[in-house]
Amino acid sequence: MGHRKHHAPRHGSLAYLPRHRAKSPMARIRYWPKITAETPKLLGFAGYKAGMTYVFTIEDKKRSPNFGKEIMKAATILETPPIIICGIRTYTRDSYGLQQLTECWMKNPPENLDRATVMPETFNTEGMLQKIDESAENATNIRAIIATQPNQANMAKKKPEITEIEIGGGTIPQQLEYAKSILGKTVTPEEVFKTGQYIDIAAITTGKGWQGPVKRWGVTVLQAKGRKTKRGIATLGPWNPHHLMYSVARAGQMGYHQRIEYNKRILKIGKDGKEVNVKGGFIRYGNIKSPYVIIEGSVPGTEKRTIKLRVPARPPSQVPEAPPQITYVSLESPQGK
Numbered sequence: 001m002g003h004r005k006h007h008a009p010r011h012g013s014l015a016y017l018p019r020h021r022a023k024s025p026m027a028r029i030r031y032w033p034k035i036t037a038e039t040p041k042l043l044g045f046a047g048y049k050a051g052m053t054y055v056f057t058i059e060d061k062k063r064s065p066n067f068g069k070e071i072m073k074a075a076t077i078l079e080t081p082p083i084i085i086c087g088i089r090t091y092t093r094d095s096y097g098l099q100q101l102t103e104c105w106m107k108n109p110p111e112n113l114d115r116a117t118v119m120p121e122t123f124n125t126e127g128m129l130q131k132i133d134e135s136a137e138n139a140t141n142i143r144a145i146i147a148t149q150p151n152q153a154n155m156a157k158k159k160p161e162i163t164e165i166e167i168g169g170g171t172i173p174q175q176l177e178y179a180k181s182i183l184g185k186t187v188t189p190e191e192v193f194k195t196g197q198y199i200d201i202a203a204i205t206t207g208k209g210w211q212g213p214v215k216r217w218g219v220t221v222l223q224a225k226g227r228k229t230k231r232g233i234a235t236l237g238p239w240n241p242h243h244l245m246y247s248v249a250r251a252g253q254m255g256y257h258q259r260i261e262y263n264k265r266i267l268k269i270g271k272d273g274k275e276v277n278v279k280g281g282f283i284r285y286g287n288i289k290s291p292y293v294i295i296e297g298s299v300p301g302t303e304k305r306t307i308k309l310r311v312p313a314r315p316p317s318q319v320p321e322a323p324p325q326i327t328y329v330s331l332e333s334p335q336g337k
Contacts, residue, residue, distance in 0.1 A: 012217035022258045026306045027202035033313045037169030040178035044165040044310040047080035051282030056328040060320040076299040081152035081290035082186035087145035088179045104128035106184035115159040142167045142175040154286040196323035198263045202308040203300040207256030217249035268294040279333040
């Protein structure tokens with residue numbers, strides 16, 4: 001680092017380059033873990049971020065110095081109205097990856113589903129189910145096409161989000177029968193997850209727009225008497241090589257990136273939103289009207305962001321058997337009113 005006598009490592013992580021804006025406000029899950037359950041079930045769910053609060057729980061991690069004591073934890077509340085199973089899609093795997101085989105849609109799709117995609121006037125559900133049965137021996141993955149219900153949450157929109165959630169557990173024939181049994185029905189978060197288990201969170205972070213290198217990468221602000229700029233970098237690189245290296249901290253997009261956070265614990269799955277509604281409602285969201293999930297810690301994204309929940313891809317080795325014991329949930333207004 002020239003004449004400087006102290007250690008000066010690079011600023012900012014290169015782990016997530018390029019830091020560009022996400023293509024969609026809803027995160028994409030590219031990997032679904034394999035589970036060893038005997039009965040099939042959905043491996044994920046979708047909800048909306050309402051806001052944060054804090055809770056008091058009894059620490060149940062045996063290796064924690066606070067084991068058995070009442071401690072305070074930050075928590076995020078997601079509103080999770082039941083999802084509608086709109087269709088079934090089967091895949092086969094070849095040397096190029098997963099290839100779609102067949103799909104089937106429910107007879108009477110929700111009235112707001114045409115806001116999200118172009119829907120035909122009628123569906124030949126029986127004929128499509130027959131094709132799925134004929135090609136079942138070649139199927140390697142069974143996924144459910146689900147649609148959220150924002151009209152049941154405190155959302156100002158009617159347009160649902162459509163996504164795929166893989167079905168895991170059991171054998172392929174069992175997964176196919178399970179998919180047929182839930183086709184056209186609704187599924188609640190209690191049918192997918194249980195209180196106390198760990199899950200993975202996929203979301204799009206809060207967008208911060210175009211930011212300079214000081215805020216985006218954490219580089220040092222230059223001395224007051226420096227030439228030209230203070231909140232920039234002193235040099236773009238050496239004379240050789242004759243190009244600008246990708247590792248140089250530059251200004252650009254900050255936030256609105258897709259991120260997955262692993263092993264976030266579910267503190268509670270509730271049915272009545274009145275149990276967790278804060279005074280005056282959550283900021284920029286309002287009151288919760290439908291089932292909800294309390295997640296320990298923070299969750300990426302801003303209020304009303306669609307959050308995807310997934311069974312853990314790399315679960316911790318030690319998980320408490322009993323669900324966490326919550327002694328208090330703060331209902332105070334975040335604005336202090």
